[in-house]
Amino acid sequence: MTATTARTLTGLSSTTADGVGASPRRPDGTLKATGEFAYSSDLWMEDMLWGATLRSPHPHARILGIDITGALKVPGVEAVLTHEDVPGAKRYGLEYRDQPVLAFGKVRYKGEPVAVVAADHPETARRAMERIRVDYEVLEPVGDARRAAHDPECPLVHEEGDLPVREDYRQSGNRVRHQPIRTGGFADAAGDADRERRVLEELREQADAVVATEYEVGMQDQAFLGPESGMAVPAEDGGVDLYVATQWLHVDQRQIAPALGLPQDKVRLTLAGVGGAFGAREDLSMQIHACMLALHTGKPVKFVYNREESFHGHVHRHPALMRFEHGARADGTLLYATLEIIVDGGAYASATPAVVGVASSLGIGPYEVPNVLVDAYGVYTTNPPCGAMRGFGAVQACFGYESQMDRLAGELGLDPVELRIRNAMAQGSRIITGQEVEAPLPMAEMLRRARALPMPPERAERADPRTLPGGVSGTTRGEGVVRGVGYGVGLKNLCFSEGFDDYSTARVRLESVGGEPVALVHTAAAEVGQGLVTVKGQIVRTELGVETVVVHPADTRVGSAGSSSASRQSYMTGGAVREACAAVRAAVFALARGRGAVPEGTDDADLSLAGGNLVSASGGVLVSLADLLADGTVVEETREFHHRPTEMLDPTRGQGASHVQFGMCVHRAVVDVDTELGLVRVVALDAVQDVGRVLHPQQLAGQIQGGSTQGLGLALMEEIQVRDGEIVNPSFTDYLIPTILDTPPMRIDVLERPDPHAPYGLRGAGEPPTLSSTPAVVAAVREATGRALVRVPVRPEDILGIER
Template sequence: MRDLTPTGLTQASGTKGGIGESTLRPDGTLKVTGEFAYASDLWHEDMLWGVTLRSPHAHARVRSLDVAEALATPGVHAVLTHADLPAATRYGLEIEDTPVLADGVVRHHGEPVALVAADHPETARRAAAKIRVDYETLPVVTDEASATAPDAPVLHPGRTDDHAPHVPHPNIVHRQPIVRGDVSAAKDRAEVIVTGEYEVGMQDQAFLGPESGLAVPAEDGGVDLYIATQWLHADLRQIAPVLGLPEEKIRMTLSGVGGAFGGREDLSMQAHACLLALRTGRPVKMVYNRFESFFGHVHRHPARLRYEHGATRDGDLLYVTARIVLDGGAYASSSPAVVGNAASLAVGPYVVDHVDVEAIALYTNNPPCGAMRGFGAVQACFAYEAQMDKLAAALGMDPVEFRRRNAMSQGAVMPTGQVVDSPAPVAELLRRVKAMPLPPARQWESAGGAADVRALPGGLSNTTHGESVVRGVGYAVGIKNVGFSEGFDDYSTARVRLEAVGGEAVATVHTAMAEVGQGGVTVHAQIARTELGVARVTIHPADTRVGSAGSTSASRQTYVTGGAVKHVCELVREKVLELARARFGTYHPAWATAELLLEDGKVVTDGGEVLATLVDVLEGEAVEAEDEWRHRPTRPFDRRTGQGFGHVQYSFAAHRAVVEVDTELGLVKVVELACAQDVGKALNPLSVTGQIQGGTTQGLGLAVMEEIVVDPVTAKVRNPSFTDYLIPTILDTPAIPVDVLELADDHAPYGLRGVGEAPTLSSTPAVVAAIRQATGLALTRVPVRPEHLTGR
């Protein structure tokens, strides 16, 4: 049996590598050389392969299922359907509405219907194709009109979840209004009013590694699951009832994760692999191919948004009304939380006293949608930033100065009534990004006059030499919450051990944090070095043998799990100093009187006098602590007014996009996406810059190329492959200069602010604003396609 987990990640760099330094990632070299073990690399000597049979219809009744031919196929060890489930048959992040296997009705294209385990993946696939399913197709619900029509099929009859009493129709998952001030009175005073209707397409997370994992049955009747996920303990909570096992009999270990961006928050094949392993008594590995991956995880909610803004002639915002309709697809996933985010952040980082917002999420027969980087704030930002440009144009004002005039700052009141009690440098970020030098015009022209087509729209396709190319510049700024909101018990657990190994003090940090590429393993080591004064830190593989670390999402891991590591390191440090005082109390008067510090592997006084080494203090004894850590509590938004202290922290980013547009062919080249962002404290400046550039690029993808296309009549996915679903390559990615501002949040560990999501918000509307300036077109939908620019 191969080692099923990445080797413990150890870093040693003398006394360097603490908070504030650009420490290199311990997994970086392994990943770029191909040596890193991802979940798809898992192997067990006697394992079987699991395959899922999926529905070819978006809405249908399963009249009959015949698995006899599949089960008779040589090499097949098990075929499971809904009728074979041993315990609970549904699961869900917030609402338990998702069938483990189709329960007589399929509600979206690609829904799991049956499972096969065989001794070879091709055998399993061939056997799955032999399963005979008789479907009776049903009418599909694809949008708000069809979902709420008087004769609309109710997709989840008999709903009993907490959200059901607060929605006007059973096909609405959740509704959240935000009401503040007196919009009617403000309208009477408005001198300029602009309205707009906007649309955001369905975006895929497009992570590098498809869903994969390995379930190994255990002698105690339980199971060991090695899995690529974002949230080990949420998976455990949902899997245990499905398997009919107590949680302590399901041991989960994080395997190498090839990206996530929200797409691994929900279950995919976790329960399926475990069910097959427990049925067959053999380890079962499941790995989705790329086609299946498009059906195996949730996507970003497509949205339709209608906004109205009113302002004075001098450019002061008076009121905002908005209606945001999010398509949640067939199952709830995290739609209620996405609705809460979209509604509470719908106005953007601006001071507006009078607000009337409604956000809803629908149940439809489209693919399920849930968490994706930006989580509801992305859709709202595209609309409100388009409105800011419209208002600026109507007022004859510079769009950046108009935004700065209305920008919030510390002490501003959100539409939810929450006071922003940490730095909110919105105006300064806009000033900084505007002040960055612009890239030279007509960069494609060489000294000899020949065109470098790589710098032109269309690139190496050689479609133009610049004849119809026009430049545009656009700006946008966004606001994103950090951490889980609305009263969620958002905590993390850490265990830290300090011991002497080979004459050197070594710290081991153990959390259940999912390292999905964000660099948490690096930051946790930096925190331990800073707090414990040691050079060598080992990061224990993440598993459920330690308490929950929550999800790697909501830009929360450095804040919350980093906060837990810091807190527990402080507990360990106190234990070590108590041990030192006990062992060397008569050695030096400073033991009893001075404040003692751990630094560079030594115990020193606050004056810098060395009293002992950590190795001497420990004398072969390990010091360990484990504890939970929570940020300050939040509260749910009022269901009628949306008022409440709903978010623990806010983050802000501003972008300036420079684009070249071929107006004849409708092709776009993004030349530069400059970003200014406040990060509170850059714990690892190199990693911070990488997060900002990554989020910026994902927003670029939504602006000009990324969309899952769903047939409006059949609700079937038309483009489940990277041949037809386009993502930015290195040739599409522009220069991304970054200006990092560090204004500490006094409520957060080290004053840090969550980084990864905010740049995803504002990069999309900045790119579209630049295309608008270049073309003069309204462009109310993303992604912008060539036909939107040419009319053809």
């Protein structure tokens, strides 16, 4: 993979070689490459027990009785627990406490936990689990998301009175949240269906081109390679210590403690090695179960899900049903847009309310549209639960609105890139919620740069069959292979939105160790593979001018750092580390003044820390930090970093400054399609992205390439297939993800237009590539085949025009 950049690191010069803007080696990189890295599944303690989970065989059923006597008779079994053994709150959840710790009353999806077992061997635990008898009364499944959203006769997944009411989410029936947005002519008619219909009819008459299409996005899995795992250890104080792979230590703690009937300070979490996340580890899996069994038996309890269980044990990307309509004038100027989007949240709410907020507010994309009508719904069904995944609601909408841009360009006879440029948002524009884009948003420039990137070589007449669709299988010799080019643009919110008090905490300590200044940084931020440990070290080196930085393991013994999601950790934890460093630096200046190391009259603005020394711009080195701290003095500061406030979208017109920051990526995809066999090879997937400021060039390239590859997977191959509430492909044999053979060369053109509100001017970079890569690939396949392709992933039969 190659990368070209437009990087200029003005104002980011570091006092050390491994500071901000450099690409120091990751401390975990070699260990992961050689297989020596310790993941959560590698945890081990003497006398530990193994946990196993009994899961529902039905998507929807009433529980009439549970008999555990057979399981308790299995030699080696030390505990079998059901909902009756939950010591505290029976339910938990990210936003709603709607999910049972262990099912009671009824089950709402196939794979829901009903009982847990602890035994001296994992096979013993599994055998005992099979001897638990559960009497079910099977109920009608609720599998149709559209029916769940709109049919008042649809059976309820959650009975009335079972759930907390959120008036601001307009929750009712099977709806978790309904979020409308109305602008322009639709704003005055908001809530009056007849008036809204008349406004739409008038706008249709004014438009020179109207395109209306229904789109569908399948259920995608995060497909992390490290399954859910962890170990709970009972403590002498009656509490529990949990070592677990997660994305958000403190939100886990907040949900676990009430279920155990313990105060939060008695539930201590430490991050274990994480084998990927991508959103799925925001929700709990085995955490409460392991802690319950550990407290019940008085012994450490370890869980490791197998791959099939992992597919049932975590949330997935919400599948979506969408209907878009766009109207435009002859010159391509957008006149209006409407959208209905229904996202299937499955059995429990998880992050569905927030996903609806993102999907609605960014539903029309980065385009200037004066009249907009959006209705976004998140619904309960008895399908597998869905929650956070990279892109978080914006991915689904992006496939729809970018497909619409291509269709509209075709109707008007315009170049698809030019149509996008004519309607492009920029700094000072307002998204459809009325919020102003205050930071640079060079969309038109990015589109032109993407179009200008060098194209891959044309396919040779006698190309190596391995470079054709079908790859190493040698499926084709080139007959019927057609090349296509497509573009995609995605707009993504970064950090948490809609009034959430999002913050991160960092503790930084500076001392002299062995005659050398050493800094220690302690946060609860989860390193899930994104390279945050490296970035924290870079910031400390830059701000304190020391070479040796120790990063403390992430745990709950320091304040919350929030979630490793929403492209927020470099912004939020990076901001907290920077502020804690600033406080340490100020304390060092005061200490040096108190000891006479700073000449009288020297202003703090004249001082800095560089090369392990306290330095004056006018007087050079004043004192080494090692000497200043040689008497054992320790300087330690803890700081919280909060971003600027946001607000909830209003429930009627969807107006409000709900987001912190926006990120954008533009993709150009080049594909070869065998139009006779329905096979696709992505030849190139090039990206242009504005990241504000680059902190670590190598890791940035990895984030853009990784996000692009996940988008490619959604476009062509990745889908959890659900039939009658059952996942029918819960393995990496049948759930397909891109391998290195499917991943094309990627040119990366990076722009740096600093965000004035963000630390170092940075802009989160991990999610935007996942949005725009999917529609770019599908657009290229459309150009090659002439097919409409309204659903992802695109299947061979779609390319061949075979009805499903």
